[in-house]
Amino acid sequence: MKSKNVKIVDCTIRDGGLVNNWDFSVDFVRDTYEALNAAGVDYMEIGYKNSPKLVDAENCGPWRFCEDDFIKEVIPEIKGTKLSAIVDIGRVDPTDFLHSDDSPFSMIRVACYLKDVDKAIDLVTSFNELGYKTAINIMAVSNSINSHLIDALQKINESPADIAYIVDSFGSLFNRDIEHLTSLFKEHAPSKKLGIHTHNNLQMAFSNTLHGIELGIEYLDTSVFGMGRGAGNCQTELILGHLTASKYDMKPILKLIDERFVPLRKEVEWGYNTAYALTGLFNEHPRSAIAMRKTEDKDNFLGFYNKLTSVESHLDIK
Amino acid sequence: MKSKNVKIVDCTIRDGGLVNNWDFSVDFVRDTYEALNAAGVDYMEIGYKNSPKLVDAENCGPWRFCEDDFIKEVIPEIKGTKLSAIVDIGRVDPTDFLHSDDSPFSMIRVACYLKDVDKAIDLVTSFNELGYKTAINIMAVSNSINSHLIDALQKINESPADIAYIVDSFGSLFNRDIEHLTSLFKEHAPSKKLGIHTHNNLQMAFSNTLHGIELGIEYLDTSVFGMGRGAGNCQTELILGHLTASKYDMKPILKLIDERFVPLRKEVEWGYNTAYALTGLFNEHPRSAIAMRKTEDKDNFLGFYNKLTSVESHLDIK
Known part of the structure; x- marks a missing residue:
């Protein structure tokens, strides 16, 4: 299995925030960080880093904005697990961002629909200049017109983005679709690392992620107990249980599920249905x-x- | 997709009976039959056809024994969906079986562990003489020693069984394991059609079933709302939604889920966990x-x- 260079990007708080309007307590998020760190997870995507000026922020938890000073209070010491945040086109103000040396974040990802790829490239360019690792996450890729996707990939290939992500927002993709997309990404954006973000509508999230590993995809988005919008994501605990690298350990996540996510799941619904x-x-x-x-x-x-x-x-x- | 000769074998009442001790009402089972028939499902495995003399039958529903006269009362008219039953080594009395012309059943499957393959072949031989289509379902195949499996397949190849089944009783198999097993089955039992029965412990049940289709497996075990022991099986509704053959229609199963399986799921637990x-x-x-x-x-x-x-x-x- 081609899992040597794999990185796990846990999106629980970010994608899970779409379920509960980012209503996680500081203690909940701290416990999640500590468990992910103990489990050897490479990145924790702790939320969106959108601008409160550009978003209808009413009743939203702070993980939709991830202001640097606040995140520094929540996670005063960045351990093995690095922090990531995602931004939305039109909802982010690039002047909000510190240089990465002064920020708790290591990676900034830009979520975009195909039509916004130029804007996404402008954003990753500015984040790249600030020293962040960057990714462009092409949402709803199952809904993209092939020629448009190829155009976008060719542009991304010339951009400073480190990673190009296949995002199955609708949870509609099967293994053979991941194969098709991976070969398209490799052909038209050969200079980029590849990532995959799955949804579990058809119970294919774990399977597609494993298939992605076999095809050479290195960045794997997951979430604890599968928490994420709608049918949720590929389970962090399943990927940890499956990968054999010594640094990974699923046990801290099992404890976290019992203490934090089983009670939460009784209050809000996510997962296959x-x-x-x-x-x-x-x-x-x-x-x-x-x-x-x-x-x-x-x-x-x-x-x-x-x-x-x-x-x-x-x-x-x- | 190699789905031309595919047959769906719905095991809801049989494998689901392992969850609720076969405590389904006659109306529940009739509704299930009618929905499966309307959906174009090829076979309904309505239960075990074990002998009440050989099983601790206390509190068991009648679907553990499937006596012919009883089943004829439940389903007086066999429509497009044929009936199947499964038997267990040591719990079945072959003299209980009518000739297939006088029986509501078209197919009898024998579930066996590898060590019992000779007994399974004796049974399929007698069922074959009575005119039934037959299958040998090798349980816990993920736990089998390769050389033992090869010996068993070579014996099955010489038997009158129509179908040899890969049964992932523990839900431990991944796509590449299905590949390995399918090539072993094809090499050592080339005269047999192949079947697959999955469990959803790792959320791989649907994925492995689809992968089986690609590899030429023709008999697909499924269950409505995934009802089956532990993590349950590949969902009938997902397979129906995925296969494109004109005869299949998922809508009758969606109605059945709402009316019958959602309420049942509130009483008894099955499914991924x-x-x-x-x-x-x-x-x-x-x-x-x-x-x-x-x-x-x-x-x-x-x-x-x-x-x-x-x-x-x-x-x-x-």
Whole structure:
């Protein structure tokens, strides 16, 4: 298995924040950091580093903004596990960023849709100048038009980004799709390391991540107990249990799950569910399934299928 | 995708019976049959056809015995979906079986461990003489010694069994293991069709089933809402949603899930869980995880890991 250069990027607080509006206590996040560090996880993506000026910040937890002084208080000592944050096009102010020497963050990732790749490259260029490792995460890649994706990859190849990420936002991809995308990324962005971010709509998150490793993808996004939007992500504990490198240890994550994530899962829902499987099968954004799961009709999967496929589906699905 | 000759064998009532002691009402099973038939599923494995004389039958539902007269009352008309039953070595009396012309069953499968392959072949020989389609399901194949498996496959190759099944009882197999086993089965039992029965301990059940299709495996075991022992099986609804053959339709199963399986799942537990992931990672029978999930300590995954790996683990895990 080609796992020698693999890095695990745990996205629990960041992607999980999409489930609970980033309502994690400082102690919860500290416990998560300590467990990830004890488990040998390479990066913890502790949140979004968007600007409160550019986001509707009402009721949002602080992990949506990750201001440097606040993060320094939360994690006063960066140990083996480095910190990462992600930013959104149009919601980030690059002047908010310190030089990486003065920041708790080592890596800044830019999430973008294909149409915004030029903006993403501008951002990674500025972050690169500030000394950060950078990644461009192409969201909803299962929904991209091939020629547009190739154009974007060729631009990314010329950019200072360190990593180009395959992001299966809709959880619609199968192993053979990961193969196709990886070969496209390798052909058109050969100067970049590759990363993969999966969602578990079709219970393919772990499988696709493992397949990515076999294909030479080095950066693996995961989350504890799979916590992430909708069907959630590839489980950190499964990847730790599977990889054989001496530095990895799943036991600290098992303890964290029992103490922190089992109770949280009783309050908020994430993870595989038939409704998410349906949006995955139709290669759609999970928002309609997330909305449906909050209604009284949350187990009416046939009704949901009919809405997804009806000609009036735009009228009655959020 | 090599899905042209694929047959879906839904095992919900049979493998799901291991969760609730086959405590399904007649109406529940009838609804399941009608939904499977409407969905175009090829076979419904409606239970075990073991002998009440040879099994501790206390409190067991009738689907553990599947007596012909009873099944004829439950499903008076066999429609497109044919019926299958499975038998266990040592718990079946071959003289209980009618000729297939007089029986509601089309297929009888024999579940066996490697050491019992001769007994399994005796049984399939007698069932074959009675006109049934037959399969030998080699359980716990992830735990088999390679040379023993090869010996067994060579014997099966000379037997009248129609299908040789890869059964991942412990849910420990990855895609590359399915590849290895399929090539072994093809090499040493080339006269047989191949089948696959997966468990979802590592969230690989659907992925491994899809990989099996690519490798030419034709008989796919699934269950509705994944209902089956421990982590459960590959979901019938996912396979139906994925296969493109015109005869398959996932919608009747979605309705059945809402009406029958969502309420049942609130009463009894099955499906992916960190405890099952651990027995899967250690390539162990899930019985210790099933027992642990029935205790107050059911979310203490670190404690469970420590028990699985302690030298005294035989003392305190059922």
